[in-house]
Amino acid sequence: MLLVSACLAGLKVRYNGTDCLDDAIAELIGSGQAATVCPELLGGFAVPREPAEIQGGDGHDVLDGRAKVVTRSGEDVTALYVKGAYETLRQAREAGAEVVVLKANSPSCGSGTIYDGTFAGVRVPGDGVTTALLARNGIRVLSEDELPVFLAGRVRAE
């Protein structure tokens, strides 16, 4: 079983009430091979919500107390992001998921790149908070951009 970002499956759970439907993800859901998760809703946020970015580092730095997650208006929402990460880890373990596919660039779900905390659309290397926690617990995180290569490899291995 794979766990995937709910917004990639077409659920309108992003901060602005939209989704990021990815056809390959939708197929995995349709065939029963994947379940959805949204770390920010698990953390206690609603839809819509204010956008937030990590300031002072990436998700690993947030987990280690060196960085925080802040909304555009300056509210510190770090605790909710950390709570959502731990809830997602719990769900991944319950589902027996060894691979989780999370939306690129998000302060929760980003893997490899995130926004730089200035709300200017600038991307920097780094992981989101949930991605960092899953990785620390031995769960492989892919972005939707990496999914086609992963699925092709799985087919070759069968």
Ligand code: SF4
């Ligand atoms: S990127 Fe992650 S936290 Fe944001 S809406 Fe999608 S699933 Fe939820």
